[in-house]
Amino acid sequence: MRWSTGWYGGSGYDRLPRSGCPVPGVEAAWTVNWPARQVRSAGSGPLALAVVGDCGADDQQLQQSLAAVRAKDWRALTRWPGSYLTIARSGEVLAVIGDLAGQQPVYWRSDGAGTWWSTSATALAALDGAPVDPTALAAHIALAQPDVLGQWSLFRSVSRVPTGHLLLITPEGAGAVRYESAEYEPMDLREAAPTVRAALAEAVGARCDGRPVSADLAGLDSTTLACLAAQRGAVTAVTFADARLRDDDLAYAVRTAATVPGLAHHTVPGSPETVYYAGLEDLAALPVTDAPNAYVVTASIKRAVLDTVAEHQSAGVHLTGAAGDAVLSAPSSYLADLLRERHHRRAWQHAQAHARLRHTSALTLLRRTRPAARTDLTGALRTAAAELRRPPRPWVPQAERPVSWTPLLPTADWMSPDVRGRLASALDLAAELAAVPGRLASWAARQDLARVGADTNGWREIALAGHGIEVAAPFLDNEVIRACLAVPADQRGTPGRYKPLLCEAFAHTGVLPDFVLTRVTKGGFNALAYAGLRDHASVLRHLLGPSSRLAAAGLITEAPVATMLQRAAAGQPTAQGALHLAVAAEIWLRQLETAPARWEVNSRVATA
Template sequence: MRWSAGWYGGTGHDRLPAGGRAVPGLESAWTCGWPAARVRAVGQGPAAFAVIGECGADDHQLQDALPVVRVKGWRALTRWPGSYLTIARSGEALTVIGDLSGQHPVYYRTDADGTWWSTAASALAALDGAPIDVSALAAHLAFGQPDVLATRGLFRDVKRVPGGHLLLIGSDGAMVERYEPVAYPSVELRQQAPVVRAALAEAVAMRIDDRPVSTDLAGLDSTTLACLAAQRGPVAAVTFADERLRDDDLAFAVRTAATVPNLGHHTVPGATSTVYYAGLDDLGHLPVTDAPNAYVVTASIKRAVLGTVAELASAPGVHFTGAAGDAVLSAPSSYLADLLRERQWRLSWQHALGHARLRHSSPFAVLARDRPASRTGLAGAWRQTAAELRRPARDWLPQARRPVAWTPLLASADWMHPDVRTRLADTLDQAAGELIEAPARLAEWSGRQDLARVGANTAGWRTLALTDHGIDLAAPFLDNEVIRACLSVPADQRGAPGRYKPLLDAAFASSGVVPDFILARTTKGGFNALSYAGLRDHAPRLKELLGPSSRLAALGLVTDGPVAAALTRAAAGQPTAQGALHLVVAAEVWLWQLAAAATTWWEEVSGRVVAA
């Protein structure tokens, strides 16, 4: 796993990251596993900074940014194309800035001697064997929104930097500061479309060098990236095509490859083993990640695609995926709650009519789901959820049939022991009391949380690609500048029911980059069939994994009866809480890996190394 770490303190430190490489010009900062070409630093006098990862700034741009560091204009250091971590020093102040989507997270812990920071929470926990924070893991399972507990991490005493914030360390200690606005100024879709196109084109271009290039070729998002990459040279485009899926991804992929020069198309056929939950009999074959990761559930499918890519290439290359395209190019209908709150009655009704037609429902039913969320803010919604956690667990109901909520309570919350639910409720009440700078709109909050969740999971997928084949996974829709460009368009325009992904259409229509028949597409593939096939085929293993000997059960985070009932329904092909099952399986696998992994995070050094 690639990670970075650093120390700030007056008395020095007695350990170093195992196998770490010092960051040039920044004392007491190291990278582990990162190629030298992905670690670049500049400095002059008391000002220095480094970018780690895929950063589109050239050496001159980095050098020219030193005056910005001197005046502590931190946000400007996050505006280059790509996805990267920034470490900056201005005099005695040290700043560590992750990205907006959580692919480069920042964690820290302090004691009397100083502060350790890292992009790996597990590494900081390993400093003294810090245990799991049960309430934080409960929040992860119950809500699925990373920023609900703000700076509270999954390990006791290891704090996290929430999205849009940076870590600032100085002589007075460590503090977290916001660098990204809670909400972006609204820009009309048509006006912003060229900005979105330019941001995406730049995000793709800056990742293409002399390595082989491959892409997923399936839905609108991955197809757009494939077309952009093909403008710069040969691309091996792969489509996972399993007859159980019964979608039209393959038909569109074949037509796209026949239309767009430089796209060589390859099909990855499905197999008995390419279903959800395959491979959980031997957890040692899954790479260790820093947090529970959803891709352990779909690892067999991802490995089939990556294996094909590796066979096609002469050397490890870069593979583009459309992950997070849905989150930035469209918006869920929950934005209707914002329209109701703002008393935009006519627009609310027009959009409700459109969404009702899509769902074969009535506009009154659509608005009824959104009305409760329109009558409260984020803090109030959390207090309501806390009250619900103190009541008996609910019978399962599909999330689409429950009222829209700022922070939906997932079915996994109903599988927890009552004592854990009560503690989680207390924690949520505390979070509501400490909340500052809350977003005014539900769409702004939920959109950022969706991105943070997808970004964290994509980081795990990246670990899988690197571990198995040395392939670099690229997810341009998760880049800072792409996120900013897309989310500046109001949710009611990105998610308008009359057109499918209107922002993408406006950005690339008549551009000659993406074929018109792709932009006119209104269908989307899904993996439900493979999810239920995996639940059916691997039900015995899942019941064993989440049964009485489960590590989650030992912590009170699942109880055997409700989980067994959910698995029984799924094995019979009946509707069930698939998303909740994915979450708890990923968390269970992660807890077993933590206990079994022989990861050496640190090495001791003789004496104490003097800190800068």
């Protein structure tokens, strides 16, 4: 696993990261398993700047940015294309800045001698064997909103820097400081479109740096990235085309590759093993990740795609459209914001259009939405806490429950009463500390991005461990997020058009064929999810059965999980997302038990 870490304090730190490489110019900072070309710096000593990862700034730009470091203008260091960690020292002040989507997360822990920081929570926990925090893990699988508990990480004694914040360390101590607005100044969709186009082009260009380039060629998002990359050189384009999916991704991919020069298209056929939950019998074959990761469930599908890429080019960078949905569209929960702000006519019009798409009524949609319009994040956290103190709910599909700022997933109903009570208390505490965003859509979009970013890290580990291929998700770049989320949710998610922001950004540019921009269909993996639930039911029963680590901690109980697995095996409607979260968390807990050592003794201190 790739990670970075550093120490702020006296010179007597007693540990060093195993296989760590010092970061040039920055005292007491190291990277592990990062290639040298992805670790660059400017300055040294009391005025220094380093970036780790895919950063689109050239060496001259890094040098010029030392002025921003001196002025402590931290946000200015986050505006380059790419996904990267920033380490900046200005005198006695150290700023460690991740990205807006959690691909470069930041954690810290302090003691009397100083502060360790890292992009790996598991590494900081391993300093003294700090255990997993069951309440934080309960929040992770019950709400799936990374910021819901603020600075709590999944480990006791390890703190997390929330989305939009940086870690600031001074002689007085360490803490998370907000550098990004929770909401952006709104911009009309048509006015924002050129900025979105430029940000995406720069994000793709930052990865087209001489490495072989491959890309998914499936939906509108991945097709856009593949076509942008093809303007810069040859692209190995791949489409996963399992016959069980019954979508039109392959038809559009073939037509696009025939139209756009530079796209060499290859089909990835399905097989009995390209289903969800395949290959979980041997957890040692899966790379260890820093947090529970959704892609362990679909690893066999991802590996099939990467196998095809590897057959046709040497290891390079693979572009994925992950997070396109989160930044280019919006769920219908934005109706709550329209109601709260008394845009009743617009809310009614949009509800009617959404209702037609969902084969329901506008009144039904608005009734589900109204409770969220009458509260804020603080109120929603307290409501969720109160619900956890009541008996578990009977299962109904999540789409039929009322809209909420903090919707409890079915996993919350599988927990023991004790765990539910402790999570309720944690949510009450979070409600007292929460900074209240003005709009539900803004909060939900940030949480979606943080969740996708963390999961993309897992996919990146799968690709690196098995194929030496870098995975890049340009829609998660800071400037792409800023450009897209400045457009109000009711414009991005307007039900009359499919991803209108992307279509407006690339209409009449020649980057994408017209038939791609007018596409209104989207593929889905439900068939492979149900096939995997059926074919691998025995493996799932073992993972989530009597030997389950989640069950031992009270994070799941046997009866409701067994019932849900029985429904899944019978092909009945199932809480797929909840099962997905539980399985990923169970695998992660088991892998922690055999995780490799992260630290070694600092012999210089040991012999002093």
